[in-house]
Amino acid sequence: MDFIDRLSGLAGGSMSRGAPAQKLxxxxxxxxxxxxxxxxxxxxxAVALFLSAGGVYVSALTGFAQGLGMIGFLVSVxxxxxxxxxxxxLRKRRMLFGTAAASQGLLVAPLVxxxxxxxxxxxxTAFAGTAGVFACFSAAALLSPRRQYLYxxxxxxxxxxxxxxxxxxxFFFGGGALLFEAELYGGLAVFSGYVVYDTQVIVERCEAGLKDPLRDALDLLxxxxxxxxxxxxxxxxxxxKKDRRQRDGEERDGGRQRQRTTRSYRM
Structure with a gap:
């Protein structure tokens, strides 16, 4: 709420007192x-995302499956x-970081x-939406008071x-479809929250003198x-779902057209 109040206060101030928008x-x-x-x-x-995209490309060319990506990620991290x-x-850790980023690309390659x-x-659309969500929640963490979201x-x-x-x-009681829906939408909310949390943790770790860009970037990745x-x-x-509705509509229209043609032929 403090972040929202800050936005509202700055927006109102900019309209009433001409405060510069960059304060926001x-x-x-x-x-x-x-x-x-x-x-x-x-x-x-950004470098990690580039390496992950390379992992997706290599998977498309060679057919490397998720298994190799999982092994690479679980070993390198x-x-x-x-x-x-x-x-x-630093050089060794950079190589391990690059391996983890490329492995992440292999993991998501089948879905891509x-x-x-x-x-x-x-x-x-998914990539742009993810970037937008990531940017908004990162800004919320950086513009909010320190430690506000560490809980x-x-x-x-x-x-x-x-x-x-x-x-x-x-596995024992069923309900896999319902669980999939919960993990899909609930997981989206949870990891959006993790962007806020991890961003504030990065700030606090840096203030404490613990600077590790590789580890921090890996968390965000x-x-x-x-x-x-x-x-x-x-x-x-x-x-x-949209394609299915469109096909169903075309089938209904085609059925009506065949019925009209049959009636015209009988007449």
Whole structure:
């Protein structure tokens, strides 16, 4: 609510007192060190997205499946986390980070290939929508008072744990379709919240002197692809429903046309 009140107050002030609009997006509350660190983190995230796109492209050419991506991600991420962040280990950690980013691309590649084969138009919409959601929630975290959203960590982790327990229970009691809907839309909300939480954690870690752009960018990369995958599935399902309604309408129109033709022939 504080973020919304801040937006309303700044918007009202700009109309009544001519306050400059750039105050709305001012990061003056962040120290120069934090601002510099955030620039490094988002630049590293951009590189990671490029590497992930390369992973999708390699998967399309070679047919590498999700299994290889899962192995690469599960090996490279803990390995990178176990290596201390220092100038001497920077090259090694960068290689592990690049492996994790490319593996993330391999993980999402089958879904991207399905979208390209069935509804290619939704792919760009999903990416643009994910970027928009990511930017908005990141701005909410950066423009809100410090530590305001750190409590979300426990809440979001609890929701994910609940989803995991529900998935295990579905193997014994059924209800997989309902669980899929809950994970799809609930997961979209949860990982949008993680963008806010992780962004504020990055700021607090930097203020405490813990600067690790690779680790911070990796956290945001996981959030980005979690949102992207769910949003892409939602858009593909909506496109499929639209196509189905269109086919049903064409079939009904064709049936009416055949009936009229039959009547005319009999006359």
């Amino acid at each position: 997006f001012s990061l003056a509350d962040l120290s120069p060190a934090v601002q510099t660190h955030l620039q490094e983190v988002y630049l590293t995230l 803990p390995w990178m986390m176990s290596v201390p962040a220092s100038p001497g280990t 290939r399905s979208a390209l084969a069935l509804h290619p138009g939704v792919l760009f 979300l960590g426990g809440l979001l982790s609890s929701v994910l744990s609940t989803f995991m327990l529900m998935r295990v229970a579905s 996981v959030d980005f692809f979690a949102i992207f995958a769910r949003l892409l599935v939602i858009l593909m399902r909506n496109a499929e």
